[in-house]
Amino acid sequence: MPTKMVYFFGNGKAEGTGQMKNLLGGKGANLAEMTNLGIPVPPGFTITTEACTAYYANNERWPEGLAEEVDANMAKLEKTMGAGFGDPDNPLLVSVRSGARVSMPGMMDTVLNLGLNDITVQGLIKKSGNPRFAYDSYRRFIQMYSNVVLGVPHHEFEEIMDELKAKKGVKLDTELDADDLKTLVQKFRAKVESVTGKPFPLDVKEQLYGAINAVFGSWNNPRAITYRKIHGIPGDWGTAVNVQTMVFGNMGETSGTGVAFTRDPGSGENRFFGEYLMNAQGEDVVAGIRTPHSISTLKKEMPEIYAQLEQIYKKLEAHYKDMQDIEFTIQEGKLYMLQTRAGKRTATAAVRIAVEMVEEGLIDKRTAVTRVDPAQLDQLLHPMIDPKAKVNVIGKGLPASPGAAVGKVVFTADEAEAQAANGEKVILVRLETSPDDIGGMHVSQGILTARGGMTSHAAVVARGMGKCCVAGCGDIAVYEEERKFVAGDIVVKEGDWITLNGSTGEVILGQVDLIQPQLSGHFAKLMQWADEIRTLKVRTNADTPHDSQVARNFGAEGIGLCRTEHMFFAEDRIKAVQEMILAADEAGRRKALAKILPYQKNDFVEIFKVMRDLPVTIRLLDPPLHEFLPSDPAQIKELAKEMGVDESVVRAKIASLHEFNPMLGFRGCRLGVVYPEIFEMQVRAIFLAACELAKQGYKIVPEVMIPLVGTAQEFEFIEEYCRRVAREVMNEAGVTVEYLVGTMIEVPRAALVADKIAQRAEFFSFGTNDMTQMAFGYSRDDAGKFLPLYVEKNILPSDPFRQLDQEGVGALVELGVQKGRSSRPNLKIGICGEHGGDPSSVEFCHRAGLDYVSCSPYRVPIARLAAAQAEIKSPRAK
Secondary structure, eight states: OOSOOEEEEETTEESSOTTOHHHHHHHHHHHHHHHHTTOOOOOEEEEOHHHHHHHHHTTSSOOTTHHHHHHHHHHHHHHHHTOBTTOSSSBOOEEEEEEOSSOOTTTSOEEEEETOOTTHHHHHHHHHSOHHHHHHHHHHHHHHHHHHTTOOOHHHHHHHHHHHHHHHTOOSGGGOOHHHHHHHHHHHHHHHHHHHSSOOOOOHHHHHHHHHHHHHHHTTSHHHHHHHHHHTOOTTSOOEEEEEEOOOSOSSTTOEEEEEESSOTTTOOSSOEEEEEESOOHHHHHTTSSOOEEHHHHHHHOHHHHHHHHHHHHHHHHHHTSOEEEEEEEETTEEEEEEEEEOOOOHHHHHHHHHHHHHTTSSOHHHHHHTSOGGGGGGGGSOEEOTTSOOOEEEEOEEEEOSEEEEEEESSHHHHHHHHHTTOOEEEEESSOOGGGHHHHHHSSEEEESSOOTTSHHHHHHHHHTOEEEEOOTTEEEETTTTEEEETTEEEETTOEEEEETTTTEEEESOOOEEOOOOOTHHHHHHHHHHHHOOSEEEEEOOSHHHHHHHHHTTOOSEEEEETHHHHTSTTTHHHHHHHHHOSSHHHHHHHHHHHHHHHHHHHHHHHHHHTTSEEEEEOOOSOGGGGSOOSHHHHHHHHHHHTSOHHHHHHHHHHHOOSSGGGSSOTHHHHHHOHHHHHHHHHHHHHHHHHHHHTTOOOEEEEEETTOOSHHHHHHHHHHHHHHHHHHHHHHTOOOOOEEEEEEOSHHHHHTHHHHTTTOSEEEEOHHHHHHHHHTOOTTTGGGTHHHHHHTTSSSSOTTTSOOTTTHHHHHHHHHHHHHHHOTTOEEEEOSGGGGOHHHHHHHHHTTOSEEEEOGGGHHHHHHHHHHHHHHSOOOO
16 A cells, blocks of 8 residues: 555645656646746645556555545645635635546546535625626536536536527637526526436535546546557556646636647757647636637737746747647746646657757757657657649648648547548548547548647647648638538548648548658667667568668668569469469479579579668578468469460369468478478579679679478478578689678577577578467457457557567577577577567567568558667677
């Protein structure tokens, strides 16, 4: 049981510090830090994440001693503020907010204006002299508390409010007077009682305890769980609860509230960026209910407040040495800071901010390299709208998250998830998004909202996910129930295609061509720093000259996996491959292989040219032969006719190649043992290409990789004839080419006998895709039926095909490394499964002592940055 569960902050002194994020959550730690820095922060206290964890361990009951600590800190807060919680004349009101150790914007619950009832609202009127403000705060409290704590749907209150506004003939909430709001309070309370069967709680202590329970409970609400899954946040961290004195932005025209960033979170430009609303509370800005003003307008409207805000934001950024996301409230001309945290930012902004902060002397290069999440770089490597494309712009909103997206329109998160599961590209269109939309936002290509600003829920979450987003598009009218939106005289229905330009805010009718971005400037500088730091090399998985060139442009240091079977499927050679499979004897197979040889040689010539002086690892044929034969009856008939054989011959061959479990069947090195002529042809093609280019002055280093080896004898049998063919070709050409023969370690047995295999093998490459299949006994093609459930039920921490299983498969890798190098100390070792582009797997490979990782071309920059971060975290001995 935790000993201290509540930490106080106020009057320039806090019990916590900014270093205590794990205990106080990000928000609580930063409130403590700002208090200690002398920044105006409304006093309050933080209930620790440990208390939340204990709450769940105690069957969702408060741990012993928590109630006493909360009561004691509330008494301290009353004394600090000179006001009483529940006092009829001078009431203390508080906000109750969540705060996990990492920012989860909008995912958990908040209650504002807590402590109001029929008696304290009179005290608030007396204290403020403003009945409209008091009843506005009271109706907001009932609405929020009832939704968050009592589970009354938000729309129940909106309908009552819309009805009253229609009756009064007004459009805005701010046009309702004190009597209207007093009426709303009564109607809201009646609605609560009719929905819940119980009256709205008026006891302030009951309100407080209920709100704390709701925040604890919101840690495990569906949207928070979905957000944690998407961002890899552990479920056992828990959330802190922040109870803080209320300050009011809705006390009239000298009061307001805003959200700002110390730099532009979309572009990274060093300018103060944000939005505010006068006579409003915080949720009005972030919920997108009213469209806010740019922060620059505040400079004209309230120059003194703006100057103070400017001074504070510069102080915070200099203190934290990072771009900050701040929330503030102005109460009757006095500024209060409610939050600061490291701001969510796009990949473009993250890179620019990191580089410019080094140039400004704020941080060093190593810190800059750690500031960018490697997975976030994906955003920079994806298409933008082709500037030459002719576009039909039907609306313009705010450019909330850059990039471009093309997809079919859907109007609900559920529909987005359903269509995306069927392989459709969708764009989620909403009046405004809510945290419940998180799953649909995650699977959408982009997000379009009619309401909301640059700091609305949609904008903040989209930027964090790297999704293109256009927010606050007043040019469109969204009719969610009718599944359509209207822009002028254009009606766009569910299923129609649109394109979003998140960099300009344009909404475009139809599908528009996208182009690849050019990477330079800040990105190049950051990657250069990463390359100076990292010790793990990064290669690519590439089978074509185009992929090889893309990867080289992205900084690949060679090819770690060139899959030759992809070349076999090409239209100009598949017939020769099929002829080889259908041949009755070795002579027939060799005759067909002779037709494939020139094609294979040319493939390798083009790839070697692109890679020039870099190593290229070529995997000999791996898949089972049946994959090259048709299964469709009409195609079988056509193949028989082309080959000049009876249809029964083709059917017989297909039947003879049929396997119950092809992934464990006649493939890889097993083909090379039974049909050596196949691998011989491939090795001949490799060395013909290498020798031809060597004569032209290229330095080619081919690495011949034998797949699926499980015994040293398999390797030795194939290695012998590979070296013989290599010698023959080099002798014929009169050229000597440096080369290596090695193997892919993917069968678990190979890791166990790696010391024996390494006596002859000159390199290992771990094929972690197949190794994961065999280690778990999961078929990769079928595991989708149960793996998501395994992750959901915490049976597995993540999908082991996306993120390397370090405990099991990782142990096999480490054993293979240790045993392999015990026989051959200079053994070159890499990994070539798709895990090579996953940041956490890259970190593991660094720790395991591998020489390189290999991944798909577009993940090369991600692996380069992840490798640098791994070196910073766990430096290798020089």
